[in-house]
Amino acid sequence: MIKDKKKCNHCQLEFEEKALFVSTINGERKYFCCKGCEGVYRLLYSQGLEGFYNKLGNNTLRSFENVEQNLEVFDTQSFFDKYVVKRDSLYEISLILEKIHCIACIWLNEKILSRQKGIIKVSINYTTHKATLLFDLKSIKISEIIAAIRSIGYDAHIYDARLQEQYAQKQKRDYYIRLSVGIFCMMNIMWIAVAQYAGYFSGISLQMRNILNIAGFALSTPVLFFSGWIFWRGAYFALKHKTPNMDLLVISGATLAYLYSIYASFKGGETYFESVVMIVTFVLIGKFLEVRGKKSAVDSLDRINAQIPLSVNVLRGNNKEEVSVYDIKIGEIIEAKPGERIALDGNLLSLEALCDESALNGESLPIQKKYQDKIISGSLVLNTPLRYQVSKEFKDSLMTSIVNMVEESLNFRPQIQEQANKIARFFSLVMLFLGFITFLSWFYYLEASFDKSLMIAISVIIIACPCALALATPIACLVGLGRAIEKKILFKEARFLETIAKVDTLILDKTGTLTQGNLEVVKVKSNATQEELNILAQILEQSSHPISQAVLKILPPSDFSYVFDSLEQVNARGMIAKIGEDIYLGGNFELLEERGVVIPKEIYQSQSDRSIFCFAKNQVFLGFYALEDCIKEDAFSALEKLRKMGIALVLLSGDNEGVCRKVSEALGIKEYYAKQSPIDKANFVDRLHKEGKIVVMVGDGINDSIALGKSDIGIAMGGGIDLAISVSDIVILDDKVEGVKEAFCLGSKTYAFIKQNLWISLIYNALTIPLAMFGFVIPLVAALSMSLSSLVVVLNSMRLKQ
Numbered sequence: 138m139i140k141d142k143k144k145c146n147h148c149q150l151e152f153e154e155k156a157l158f159v160s161t162i163n164g165e166r167k168y169f170c171c172k173g174c175e176g177v178y179r180l181l182y183s184q185g186l187e188g189f190y191n192k193l194g195n196n197t198l199r200s201f202e203n204v205e206q207n208l209e210v211f212d213t214q215s216f217f218d219k220y221v222v223k224r225d226s227l228y229e230i231s232l233i234l235e236k237i238h239c240i241a242c243i244w245l246n247e248k249i250l251s252r253q254k255g256i257i258k259v260s261i262n263y264t265t266h267k268a269t270l271l272f273d274l275k276s277i278k279i280s281e282i283i284a285a286i287r288s289i290g291y292d293a294h295i296y297d298a299r300l301q302e303q304y305a306q307k308q309k310r311d312y313y314i315r316l317s318v319g320i321f322c323m324m325n326i327m328w329i330a331v332a333q334y335a336g337y338f339s340g341i342s343l344q345m346r347n348i349l350n351i352a353g354f355a356l357s358t359p360v361l362f363f364s365g366w367i368f369w370r371g372a373y374f375a376l377k378h379k380t381p382n383m384d385l386l387v388i389s390g391a392t393l394a395y396l397y398s399i400y401a402s403f404k405g406g407e408t409y410f411e412s413v414v415m416i417v418t419f420v421l422i423g424k425f426l427e428v429r430g431k432k433s434a435v436d437s438l439d440r441i442n443a444q445i446p447l448s449v450n451v452l453r454g455n456n457k458e459e460v461s462v463y464d465i466k467i468g469e470i471i472e473a474k475p476g477e478r479i480a481l482d483g484n485l486l487s488l489e490a491l492c493d494e495s496a497l498n499g500e501s502l503p504i505q506k507k508y509q510d511k512i513i514s515g516s517l518v519l520n521t522p523l524r525y526q527v528s529k530e531f532k533d534s535l536m537t538s539i540v541n542m543v544e545e546s547l548n549f550r551p552q553i554q555e556q557a558n559k560i561a562r563f564f565s566l567v568m569l570f571l572g573f574i575t576f577l578s579w580f581y582y583l584e585a586s587f588d589k590s591l592m593i594a595i596s597v598i599i600i601a602c603p604c605a606l607a608l609a610t611p612i613a614c615l616v617g618l619g620r621a622i623e624k625k626i627l628f629k630e631a632r633f634l635e636t637i638a639k640v641d642t643l644i645l646d647k648t649g650t651l652t653q654g655n656l657e658v659v660k661v662k663s664n665a666t667q668e669e670l671n672i673l674a675q676i677l678e679q680s681s682h683p684i685s686q687a688v689l690k691i692l693p694p695s696d697f698s699y700v701f702d703s704l705e706q707v708n709a710r711g712m713i714a715k716i717g718e719d720i721y722l723g724g725n726f727e728l729l730e731e732r733g734v735v736i737p738k739e740i741y742q743s744q745s746d747r748s749i750f751c752f753a754k755n756q757v758f759l760g761f762y763a764l765e766d767c768i769k770e771d772a773f774s775a776l777e778k779l780r781k782m783g784i785a786l787v788l789l790s791g792d793n794e795g796v797c798r799k800v801s802e803a804l805g806i807k808e809y810y811a812k813q814s815p816i817d818k819a820n821f822v823d824r825l826h827k828e829g830k831i832v833v834m835v836g837d838g839i840n841d842s843i844a845l846g847k848s849d850i851g852i853a854m855g856g857g858i859d860l861a862i863s864v865s866d867i868v869i870l871d872d873k874v875e876g877v878k879e880a881f882c883l884g885s886k887t888y889a890f891i892k893q894n895l896w897i898s899l900i901y902n903a904l905t906i907p908l909a910m911f912g913f914v915i916p917l918v919a920a921l922s923m924s925l926s927s928l929v930v931v932l933n934s935m936r937l938k939q
Contacts, residue, residue, distance in 0.1 A: 145170040147178040158447045160461040175461065208280035219463070220295050221279070224271060227257055230279060232268045234261065235292040236370070246291060253277055253285050268293070312425045319364040319418035322356040326411045329353050350402040353410030361395055365417040389569065390595040391416045397591055409592065446480040449473070452524070462531040469527050473518045482534040483512045483525035493517040568906075572598040575910050589912070596909040600922060613894055613934040617887030620937055624879050625870040633850055633866050635891070637884030639831050640849065643779060643877075644822065646836040647790035647800055648683055648748075650854055651874065652766040656687035656748060662740075663760030665752060669721075671695040673752055676714050676723055679704060685712075685723075688750050688762050710814075711750075722753040725793070727812065729753050746795035768803055775878040776804050782881060785830075789813045789821060789844075818844035835877055852877060890937055894930045901926045 142151045146167040157168040160175055169175040222229045234246060243261045246268065250259045255276025261268045270282060286293045329349050362369070368391075371384030391413050398408040451460045452470045462480045465471070470486065473479055479492070490506040494516045503519055506512065512525040515536035531537055576594035579585040585593075614631040621628055628634060645651055665673065670692055677689040702715045710731075711724010722729055726736055726749065734753045740761055748764040776786060788809035790797050797811040810821070818834075822844050825832050834848035845851030845865055853865035854872045869876035905922055908914050914922070 143168050147175070159459045160448060161458050161464070166459065208283055211279040211283055216295075217279070226273075227271050228274050229269065229271050230282075230295075232270070232283075232286075232293040232295060234266045234268050234286065235294070236367075237266045237291065246286060249285055249288075250282070253282065256282065309425075312421070315364040315367070316418070316421055316425055319360050319414065319421055322360045322364075323411075323414045323418045326353055326356045326414050329356070329411070346405075347402070350398075350408055350410070353408060354399065354402070357395060357398075357410040357413040360414045360417050361391055364421055365391060367421070368417070385569070387416065387420050389572075390598040393591060393595050397588060401588065412592075412595075446478050449480045465527055465531060467527055467530060470524055471527060472522060472524050474522050475518050475520060477518050479512055479514050479516045479518065479525075480534070480536075481527050481531055482514050482529040483527045485510045485512050485523060485525050487521075487523040487525075490521065490523040491519040493519055568598060571906075571910075579912070593909065593912045596914045597906065600905045600909045600914060612931055613887055613890045613937065616934045616937040617883055617890075621880070621883050624876065624883070626876055626880050626883070627868040627870065628880075629866050629868075634884045634887045636831070637833065637850055637867075637881055638888035640784065640833045640881070640884075642785045642787065642825055642830045642832045643881075644787045644789055644818075644825075644832060644834045644844070644848070645806070646834075647788060647792055647797065648766060649872075650835050651772050651788070651800060651804065652768050656683050656764040656766045658687055658691050658762050659747070659765050660763035661691070661760070663752070663762075665754075665759040667693075668697075669752075669754060669759060671697045672699055672714070672716065672721055673723060675699055675701075676704070676712055676721060680706065680712060683766075684748055684750050684764060687764055691762075720755055722751075724751065725749060726751065729758070732756065734758050746799045748792055748796055768800060769874050772804055772874040775874040776806070778878050779881060780805070782885070784881065787821075789818050815843045819847050822847045852880065887937060890934055894933055897930055897933065898926060901929075 143154045143157055144151050145157065146169060148170065150170065154168075157170055158175075160167050160169060162179060167175075167178065169178065220230060237243065237246075247259050247261055250256050250268075250270065255273045256270060257273060258271040259268065260270075272282065283293050329352050332349055365388060368384040368388040372388045375385045394409045394416070395413045398410045398413065401408045446462065448459050448461050449465060450457050450472045451465060452472060457472065465481055471481065471483065485506050485508055488508050490512075491503045492506055492512070493503050494513065504516075506523075511528075512523075513536075514534040529535075572594045575597045576590050579590035579593055580587060614634055617634050618628055618631060648656070663670075674689060674692040674695055675698070677685045677692070680686075699716055702717065703713075704715075705713045707713065707724065707728060710728040711722065713728075713732075714721045714723075720732075722732055722734065729736060729751050732753070733756045734751075735756075736751065736758055740749070748766070750762040750764065752759045752761070780786065786806045786808070788797060788801050788804075788806045790800075790809070790811055791813055792811060794811040797809050801807070801809040810817075813821070822832055822834060826847075832848045833850045833852060834844045835852040835854070836845055845853065850867060851865040852867045852869060854869050854876075867880055869880070901922075905914065
């Protein structure tokens with residue numbers, strides 16, 4: 138049975154209908170195979186160029202990677218509005234770089250781009266090839282940035298997470314073709330090599346030797362110039378910009394062997410055509426497997442992108458339209474069916490709904506939602522259709538923010554990687570010089586033959602490629618970050634994996650961090666009138682603090698509305714409201730005492746181990762609410778593990794002495810401080826820094842924002858997720874203390890693997906380079922061992938997944 142097929146409205150290629158997504162453009166439903174085609178289609182219509190499709194007729198277009206060759210596309214307003222982000226007075230754009238295959242490629246692009254007038258900051262990730270650029274639009278156009286990249290032999294396309302897979306597939310296809318040629322020629326040239334070596338021992342005629350040499354030449358030439366084109370291109374631009382790299386080492390060794398073999402063919406000497414083929418093919422195999430290894434490591438990152446729908450059903454008037462998520466505005470009403478993912482944040486308009494938020498917080502049980510409850514992107518609609526009103530645009534919604542945070546985390550390199558990169562940059566130049574010295578030493582001082590001296594020099598050059606050194610850190614970081622995502626932990630920057638491994642002090646907030654954050658009122662004593670309680674309820678509605686929300690839940694509902702002359706929130710104290718001549722106070726003991734309110738002594742004594750909310754009017758004490766919170770079940774085992782890791786634990790809380798002592802004793806935390814304001818917490822972090830401590834602060838991302846910012850690493854629990862993403866360095870999505878422990882364990886484990894990888898690469902070079910210099914390694918073995926060293930580093934990093 139033939140399945141229904143439709144054409145993509147841009148490229149005109151046919152696909153199964155379910156493989157296409159629908160966007161509404163100018164009131165019409167259009168079908169597209171990818172975001173690239175949709176983007177170009179919208180661009181042409183916005184520029185009044187829709188006549189292009191009439192001229193196209195029944196012809197089809199090439200795949201999207203060829204669409205953006207015209208640089209003018211990058212300077213259109215449509216492109217700018219969709220892909221460029223304003224950062225104060227500057228602008229930021231993310232690109233995917235193509236034809237990147239070693240750390241020197243990254244360095245070269247960073248160097249060239251940094252030299253361009255108007256580019257303020259460049260950050261390129263080796264593992265994902267994503268380039269993030271901060272630039273001044275007054276000094277440089279986007280088209281000029283792309284032109285600068287193309288001028289050095291690379292290419293760039295706008296970064297789109299969904300298009301990244303297309304580029305990866307294109308790169309793999311290119312490797313497949315070049316590898317196929319290399320492997321075919323290698324298998325055949327081996328028979329020729331066997332015949333040549335046999336002939337040297339048993340005798341071979343000159344005519345047969347020439348035939349075999351011609352066959353070797355014929356098989357090695359396409360391998361060197363076609364399969365090895367990747368290395369030729371990289372070597373050319375390395376020489377052009379005076380930046381020796383891995384490509385120059387590989388192609389230098391292979392070409393010297395190739396040219397010498399041609400010379401030896403006429404002189405009747407020993408040829409090395411088979412070495413040329415194997416050098417290029419083995420290194421290419423190593424690069425291909427390295428690409429596959431990176432793809433495997435990044436799969437967990439790709440799974441996050443898969444959670445976000447491309448289009449939604451929006452209600453406009455009496456019509457329901459399927460519209461791209463990029464075109465949805467705040468305030469519009471979306472309908473989601475059971476089994477669909479929520480694409481944008483909003484507020485529920487249906488009376489009730491059941492949602493699965495496990496993709497965000499790992500919570501296995503579905504969550505019951507009621508009218509006006511928050512609906513978060515990434516959650517799954519379970520039982521009945523629901524409608525919600527959009528509160529944030531797609532680019533600002535929670536799931537998009539998380540995806541952006543994950544992607545950006547890969548663009549910040551750890552300090553240890555910067556040090557390794559510096560070594561790798563100069564390593565190639567040093568090894569070219571060392572290869573030349575090796576040749577001179579064997580040829581002039583040891584009086585070896587020219588061909589033997591040359592082969593030894595070639596072995597030195599090839600075996601010393603710094604691929605393993607360059608891969609040591611980024612591949613381990615990539616696997617570590619992917620593993621963290623699986624455990625519902627988001628690192629804002631990869632460098633925090635290194636920092637957290639060196640931490641010696643962990644500061645913990647109490648409410649919402651160590652405790653459930655679901656405070657319950659367990660005792661009430663009040664002399665307030667109904668009107669005063671109504672005013673208190675309206676005051677508490679203006680606060681998101683857990684204590685305020687817990688007290689608000691037990692107050693009787695009221696239809697009265699009061700106009701406050703002033704309403705002030707006092708950090709770590711409470712709230713002060715003024716209505717006419719009356720002043721109302723709601724908060725802890727300290728707030729009331731500061732305002733001259735006398736609090737009965739028996740309340741201090743009987744409620745010392747509970748959280749207390751007091752209420753007063755015009756310095757008259759009206760009553761109090763005693764609240765309790767349960768410690769999170771996983772806090773006990775998680776903190777015990779952290780203690781065994783040698784991490785000093787400190788509890789800082791704005792709550793009273795009795796509550797802090799009770800929680801600290803239960804969890805075995807010896808050092809605790811009560812009644813801490815946000816400023817007190819920040820000052821405590823400063824004091825630890827002066828003592829030489831490396832500090833992590835864990836809080837809810839709101840009251841602890843100052844301390845989180847001052848800490849070496851700020852960890853926010855998932856409860857305050859919106860603000861947490863902006864103020865913290867690590868976010869624990871599932872809101873569990875176990876997540877904090879896992880962040881420490883992953884950091885320590887990843888850092889250990891980075892050091893292992895560096896030692897592997899350094900020991901490899903320390904052992905193999907001298908062996909090559911002393912003539913114990915032939916070029917064939919050099920190429921094989923160089924590729925194997927990179928694979929060992931990749932495979933060692935993959936052990937992080939276990």
